[in-house]
Amino acid sequence: MFPSRAQLPQASRKGRRWRVAAVAATGLLVASILPTTGDAATTAAKSGWGQGTLTSSQLLSLVGQMTLSEEIGMVHGEGDPPNSAAATASCTASAVGCVGEAGWIPGVARLGIPPLRMTDGPAGVRLAHVETEMPAPVGLAASFDSAAAQQYGETVGQAGRATDQDVWLGPMVNEVNYPTGGRNFETLGEDPYLAGQIAAGEVTGAQSQGLITELKHFIENDFENGRSSTNVLIDDQTLHETEALAFQSAIQAGAGSVMCSYNRVNYVYGCGNSTTLGEVLREQLAFGGFVQSDWGAVHKTTDLVNGDDIEQSSGSNFSVTALTNAVQNGTPAVAATADYPAYPAISGAQWKQALDTAVYQILTTMNKADLLEGTQYGSHFTGAPTPWVPARADLASLQAGDAKAAESIAEDGATLLKNDDTVLPLAKADAKKGGLLVMGPTAVASYYGGGGSAHVTPYDGSVSPLTAIQATAGAANPVSYVPGYDLDGQLVPASALSAPDPAAGYPNWTLTSTDTGFAGKPGLLRQEITTASVASGAQPVLDLDPGATPDQLDGTVNYTGASTIPANTAFRWSGLLTAPANPGGTNWQLKVFVGNQTSSQLFVDGLATAQRRVSIGAYPKAPSSSYAGLSETARSHDPANPALQQASYSTTLTAGQQIHLDLRVVAGASPAQIQLRWVPPDNQAAAINQAVAAAKTAKKVVLFAYDDGQEGSDRGGSDQAAGLQLPGYQNDLIGAVAAANPNTVVVLNTGDAVLMPWASAVKGILEMWYPGQEGGTATANVLFGKVNPGGKLPITFPASATQQPMYDPNCTDTSATGNCPMYPGVVGPSPYVAGATTSYRTITGMSVNGIYEGYRWYDEHGVQPLFPFGYGLSYTSFSYSKLSIKGSASASGVDVTFTVTNTGSVKGSATPQVYIGPSPDLPGSVQQALRKLVGFSRITLAAGASQAVTLHINQQQLSSWADAANNWIVGTGDRTVYVGSDSRDPRVQKGFTLKS
Structure with missing residues (x-):
C-alpha cells in the first residue's frame, strides 16, 4: 500500500498555509481513493463511468508489475499517436484519421493497459477535423440549468469516445474575476455555487459515456496576461469560499482528473504546490483521481513529489533520465533560489513511492472509465493481457443529434437584457416592404466560439443568423442587410x-x-x-x-x-x-x-x-x-x-x-x-453613413455586435477600460444607428461583459454569447419568439471600467516595474523574484477584495452595475409567493419552499434564485457577503400555471470558513433568505433563526 504524498518530504514554503478541515482527513492514499475490502470483481453491464471491475489491490498489483521505465512512461506525455482503424474510419469519409490530440500517455501494452488519449475542450472535442462545436461554456452557465449541463456533457462524451479519446480537458472551473480575462468565455461565470453545479452536470454527462473529465485549472488561473508567472496571493477564507467550492462540487460529481495551473499560488507554482495539490485538493476536497499539468506548467522534477502525476506535453522534467536517477540514487537538498523555495533531500525509496502513487492514481481513473478490462484482472481478459477499450459510436451517426443539442443549449443560454415597448419578439410583418434591416459581421459569418485550445472546428453548412432570419420572415418578406461594421472593404x-x-x-x-x-x-x-x-x-x-x-x-x-x-x-x-x-x-x-x-x-x-x-x-x-x-x-x-x-x-x-x-x-x-x-481610411465613416441611411427607412433594425475572446492574452492587455469596449467602431455604429432608428435591437456575440454606452438608446439587447455552430438558427428562433429566452447572466456587467471589482484607484503605473497588483501580468512585490507578478488577493497595504468577487463586490460597495448577476428578461412574466423555510444546521441544512407563477400570456422558463444573508454570530474577522447564491432551479410554465419549488441549502452553504478555527463554521442566528429573479431582485424574502 502506497503512502500518500503528505508523508513525503515537501518543499519549504513561505507565507501562510491552508489548514486541513476536520471533515477532509483521509489517511493513507489508497484508503482515501478506493475501498480495500472485498476483491471480488463485478462484471460491468455496459461501458460507462464506474464500470471498471478491478479492485484497489489489483490496481496495486498492476503497478508492482511495471518496470521502472514503464512507470515513467505513464507520467509524461508524448507526441500525437496514430489512431485506431475504427476511429480513423469514423473521423472522415476520406479515412485520413483523427489528429491534433492535446496529448497522450502510451500505457503498457504487455500488461493490457491501453494508451490514454486526450482532447482539448471545453467547448466540445477539439481535434484536427470537424466536430460539433457546442455553445461557449459561459452560454451554458447562462442557462442556469443542471439538466442542460448534463446534456452538454453527454454530447461531448459521445463525440470524444467516437473519435478515440479518453480524457476531455474540461470543464474549466476558474471564476470570472477579471472582466476582460481572455478565457472568460470558457468559464462558468463568477459565482462558485453556479459554476460548481453546472460543472457537476457536465462531469456526470461526459463520464456517463466513458469520457474522463479533467477540471481546470487548479487553481486561481483566472487571467491570461502573465499566466506563467503571476503570483496569486490568497488567504484561507477567500480560497475556500470562492473557486475551490466550484472544484469541490465537480469532484463530488466524480471528476476523474484535474489539471494544475500555470500561475503561482502564494509564491509557489501551481503544478509544484504541495499545499494546493496536497492539503487542499487531496485532503480537503478528497480528490482521488490523477493530476495532470497544463502544457509546460511543470518546472521541476520535484513537482512529482509535490502532487502532479503527469507532465504534459513532454517529459522534459519527468524524463526517463531524471526519474531513473532519482529513484536509484535519491536527490540532495536544494537551497532556495530567486525563483523557487528550498527543497529537502529525497531518498530513492521516497522517489519510487511518489512514482508508484502517481501511476496508481492514473490507473484508478482508467479503471473507473472501463479501460483496464483487458488486463489479467479484467472482465475481457482472454488468457493474455491485451489492451481493450469499450465500443465506440460512429461519429457520423451522432452528428444530427449533437447539432440539436447544440441548438437547444444555445437557446437555453439566450439572455434578454432589454425589451422596451416589446420590440421583441419580431413578427413577419416587421419585414414587409423591407422593413427589417440586419447588420453586423456576425449576422453573415456566425461567431461560433472563442480562440485558443477551446476552439472547435465545426461542421460546415450551419445556417447563419441572417439566413435563418430571412427564412423565418419568408420569401414574401425580404430582409435587408448592410455591413455596418465593415470588415471586408x-x-x-x-x-x-x-x-x-x-x-x-x-x-x-x-x-x-x-x-x-x-x-x-x-x-x-x-x-x-x-x-x-x-x-x-x-x-x-x-x-x-x-x-x-x-x-x-x-x-x-x-x-x-x-x-x-x-x-x-x-x-x-x-x-x-x-x-x-x-x-x-x-x-x-x-x-x-x-x-x-x-x-x-x-x-x-x-x-x-x-x-x-x-x-x-x-x-x-x-x-x-x-x-x-x-x-x-x-x-x-x-x-x-x-x-x-x-x-x-x-x-x-x-x-x-x-x-x-x-x-x-x-x-x-x-x-x-x-x-x-x-x-480605405474613410471606410468607417462611409460604413456608418450607409448604415444610418438604411436604418432611417427601416421599421426595425437588428444589429449584431461581437468581441474576441482568446487564450493567451486578456482583452485590452492590462488596460481594462480598452478591453471592456467592443472592438473597432462598433459602439459608434450602434449609437449612430439607434439615433436614426430607435427600434434597434442589438444582438451580442460576446464571451463576457462589455460596456454599452448606447444601452439607453436602443430598445432591445439580446446576449447570445458565442452560441456554437447552431447559433444562427437558435438566434432567429429567439428573435421571432419561437423560443422564449430564459437565460440569466452568470456574470455581472459593469456600468463603467472604474466601477468593477478589479479597478484599483491607487494603481497608476502599468509599466513593467509598476505598482498595479490588482491586475495580473503587471510587476509587483515577491520574496523570490525581484518584481515577480502578483494578483489582486489579500495583501497587506494593498487594495483587498477577499471573498467579495463578482456580484458580492457590487453589493458590498453599493455599486450599481449595468446588469446584475442572475439578470435576464422573458417574453412573459413571473411572480413568487408562499416562501417557507424548514430545518436546521444540525439537520444537515434547511429546505426553502416557494411558489412560482407564470403571470404572462405565453409559455416560458423561470429561473428562481435563492440567496442567503449574513450571520450575526460569526466573528468579525470572517468576511460575509450581503447575499450569496445557495440555490437555483430552471422550470418551464405555461401561461397562468404555478409550481411549488423546494431547494435544499446544505450545512456548508450555511457556513463560512474561519481562519482562526481552520474550518467551516455554521453561521447561526437570525438570517434572511431571498428568492427572486436575480441578485438584485428579491421578489420574496423571509427571516429565520438558524439553530446549530
Missing part, C-alpha cells in the same frame, strides 16, 4: 490600378510582345502560370505556358459567382497600385478574398525581394475542411459571397504613392474564386 477600382511597364525596369516579369500595349492602362495584367507546375503540385513558376490563355487586362480582380478560375489552373495579376487622395487619412488595408484555392499569395513592392505580404493556404483542407472554423476576420461577410476567406495587409500610403503588386492564385480540382479588395 470594397473591390480595388481600376482607377487605382495600372498594368506594369517593362521599360520602367519593373523586375522579374515574363511578358509577351503584346503585353507592352497594356503598360500604364487602368487595371492589372492577368497572366496564366505554367499549368505543368500546377499539375505537379510544385510552387507555380513565373514562366508563361505557351498554350495558355492570352494575357489580358482586368479592371478589377473579381472572379466570383459564375466567373471563376478554372480548375487545375493558376493565374497572377501584376501592376501598380496608386494611392488616391486620402481624405480620411493614410492607413489602408489590402485584402485578398479567395475560395477553393490550393494557395494564394500577394507580394508587395517587387519580386526582386519576394516580399510576400499575404499567404493563404489550401482551402478546403482535408480533414479540416470547416469554413466555420476560420476566425471572424478571416471570413467574408458579403451575403453574395459568404464562402470566401480573407487575409489582410495593412500599410500607410500617401496620396499618389505607388506600390507594386503581384497577386497569385492556384486552383485545385475545383474552380477557384478570388477578389482583390481594400479598406
